[in-house]
Amino acid sequence: MSEIPDYTRNVSLSLSKVLDEIGVNERMVIKTRRLQLMNESLCTLAHKLKDEDEDGNMYTLGSRVEGTTTLGLNSDTDLLFTLAAYTVIQDLSEWEPGKINLLMIQDDTVSPGYCLLQILRQDAPLPEDNVYDQYWYRDRIGRVLLKNAIVNSRAGAEFVRHGPAQSMDEMPGFYGNDLVLAILCQQWPLQARQWIAQQGEGQWPTYDMKQYCKDMGCFVVGVGGKDSENEELEWRISTSLAERYLMFNLNITQIRCYVLMKMILKSFINTQCPDSISSYMCKTVMLHCISSTENHAWNENTLLICLNYCLTILYNCVLNENCPHFIIPENNLMARRFTPVTKQVILGTISYILSSKGSALLEIECDQLGFRIQNTFLRLVEIVPEDMSCEISGNLVGDIGLFVNELHLDFLKHTNNISHIRVLLQTLYKYLMKLTHYMNQGQNKLACSALAKFLSMHLGSALASMNIHSQVGLCRESTVLMSLCLNVDLISSKVKLASIFYCTGEIERAELILKNIEESYDHNVVEPICQCYDFKHKKSKRAFDKLCYEADDEYTLLQSITASCVKFLRYEINCCPHELQHEMFRSPQQDLPYRGKNDEWMDMAVVDSLPYLYFLQYKTYSHLRRHRDKQAALSNLAKCIIEEPFSDTKIQH
Structure with a gap:
């Protein structure tokens, strides 16, 4: 390290310090990965419960789960969902009964990386x-092949096809979502x-790491x-899980270093040549650079050297x-x-x-990087x-809360339209039993x-609603079930129980x-979470963010x-x-054809927790003839x- 010029070392240390400040540090990377993988598990379980594709899995990919993004980069959420009805095999001996088996063909007619x-x-x-529908095609030598357009039929109407991804149009204040439908191939x-x-x-990667990647198999998307002659028939081979590992x-x-490359891409290249170089290319270049250098070369003292090395390799890639x-x-x-013009x-x-020897980085406005670099010296x-790590932590924890509520x-x-209470109870019991089964599976x-x-x-x-209707009083099973979920969050389930009483x-x-x-509601800390409609308000409370940052x-x-x-369904x-x-019963139902996906x-009957708390207090104190407390509850409600910004959903999703 003594051979590193003082200027390069100082700039590298300043860059490392600034990136630490904006949340690119070990603690935040680990926290981000942990919470994004939690979201991944929630989404997979939700799909399995509803029997939509029981063996299918949802994977979170890209910058957000890797911990390689910042608030300013505002990266999309990349999701990959496997279609469990299909399986890709590379040899007839791998054929599985009960599934649609697809034989992977890689020959001279197929583009490299495709099949x-x-x-x-x-x-x-x-x-x-036999050719059964429009997604099956018989080629000139008689093989029946699956067209890649079949993924369009499996995505929702709110998604738009962009390459292999179904992209949901981004709304103001929210992250975009890219959903890739894929088919699993167990073999490398x-x-x-x-x-x-x-x-x-x-x-790098070590032999053991490569073997682990191999055991993961791959996907086809x-x-x-x-420009392929078989473009509608080809499927891209994806090793995204191995790359995530x-x-x-x-x-x-x-x-x-990768975060800096993406900031350079956003600030310098995409402003002049949109969609020319992707962050995935930057990632690929960096992985090649890591594999060709000793691991000890990548440290805080050499960050500028590592960045310039990656940019040099990127330059050569573009040149060739x-x-x-x-x-x-x-x-x-x-x-x-x-x-030719874009290339130049x-x-x-x-x-x-x-x-520029690093001075060009002063021009980067993303996350105030340039200003922060100057500030380290001046x-x-x-x-x-x-500060920024706290804000990111608040967003991450809020994301979990919002996502759980979205699944809820x-x-x-799926259950609100069940007209018979017995069928409803059976459905909810079935869901609970399946969750117990999945938990026991680890x-x-x-x-x-x-x-x-x-x-x-x-x-x-x-059950309580049925008991109240029958005028038989609350059954023990109802109160036990309600008591098990009083800590879903701070207030909603408890307010609901109070409403039942x-x-x-x-x-x-x-x-x-x-x-x-x-007494337990701290207005300086507690954040409302709601997914009934898409809206974003001001930043979350500083105390909330700080607690989220400190939590493990x-x-x-x-x-x-x-x-x-608090949500009450008709039953x-x-x-x-x-x-x-x-x-x-606010709607006469004629509006059903015109409802959006978030109009459930x-x-x-949906009401925010805090105003409902005060409303119920007003009602209970009226019954108890405690007029002073009744007036206090009414004042608190007003x-x-x-x-209180209780109806504005802040969390970016």
Whole structure:
């Protein structure tokens, strides 16, 4: 390290310090990965519960789960969902009964990194001879192949096709979502087997890491190679899970180098040549650089050297119009990517950055990077290092709360139209039993617990509503189920229980619960969470963000500092006061064809937790003839409506 010039070392250390300040540090990377993987488990379990594709899995990919993004980069959420009805095999001996078996074909007619999928019979490992629908195609030598357009039929209407991804249009204040529908292949692809045996100068990835990647298998996604004669028949081979695993094994300097490359891409290249170079290309270039250098070369003292090395390799890739895929090098990511003018602009831009010896980074406005670099030398303002990490932590924890609520709302949508209470109870019991089964299989226990609590709450509430209607009083099973889910969050389930007691005439019990809730509700900390409609408001409370940053068990913290809205479905009509019951019938149903995907609440009674708390207090104190407390509750309700941003959903999703 003594051979590193002082200027380079100082700039590298300043860059490392600034990136630490904006949340690119080991603590935040680990926290981000942990919470994004929690979201992944929640989404997979939700799909399995509803029997939509019971063996299908949802994977979170890209920058957000890798921990390689910042608030300013504003990266999309990349999701990959496997279609469980299909399986891709590379040899007839792998054929599985009961599934649509697809034989992977990689020959001279297929672009490198792509394959064809030949359909096999379901009763025997033999080629299928019939063409059953528009997604099956018989080629000139008689093979029945699956068209990649079939992925369009499996995506929702709100998604737009962009390459292999179904992209949901981004709304103001929200992250975009890219959903890739994929088919799993248990075996490592032939085109990638040479990578297992090769070893770069840096001895990275190690042999054990490569074997782990191999055991993951691969996916095929529905997009063909550009300018291919078989574009509608080709499927791209994706090693995205292996790449995610490799990214999880980078050190913090390597992660910071990749973040800087993406900032340069956003600030210098995409402003002049949009869609010319992707962040995936930058990632690929960096992985090649890591594999060709010793691991000790990547440290805080050498960050600028590492960045310039990656930019030099990127320059050569653009110059030669060849960026080899890291695992399947025959697949050129830059093939036919640039016009001559675009190419010269990109080369000139990279040359300018390289020749600047780091000073070009001062021009980057993303996350105030340039200003922050200057500030490390000039000390223009005092910066609290944890500020951005706290804000990111608040967003992450809020994301979990919002996502759980989104899945909760989705379940309710599937059960709200069940007209017979017995069928409803059977459905909710079935969901709970499946969650118990998945938990016993070792799947994410926190994710199972989160969904089980919401289901238990509605099961207990449905039983209570049935008891109230029959005038038999609350059954023990109902109260036990409700008591199991009182910590879904700080307030919503407890307010719902108080509402049930109020409707059964147990006013004193209702009043006691409401009083305890009010005493525990810290207005400086608690954040409302709601997914009934898409809207973003101002930043979350600083105290909320700080607690999220300091926490190592974010899910437990979520239960004490968030407040979800309270939802009553029609089968819970007897569990809420008559003022709310009318909300369940606000629509004459003629508007059904015109509703959007987030209008499920239209047939429910939905109210934010805090105002509902004060409303119930007003009702209970009226019954108890405590007029001073009644007036205090009414004043709190009015103040809450005016001052609390309870109906604005802040969390970016």
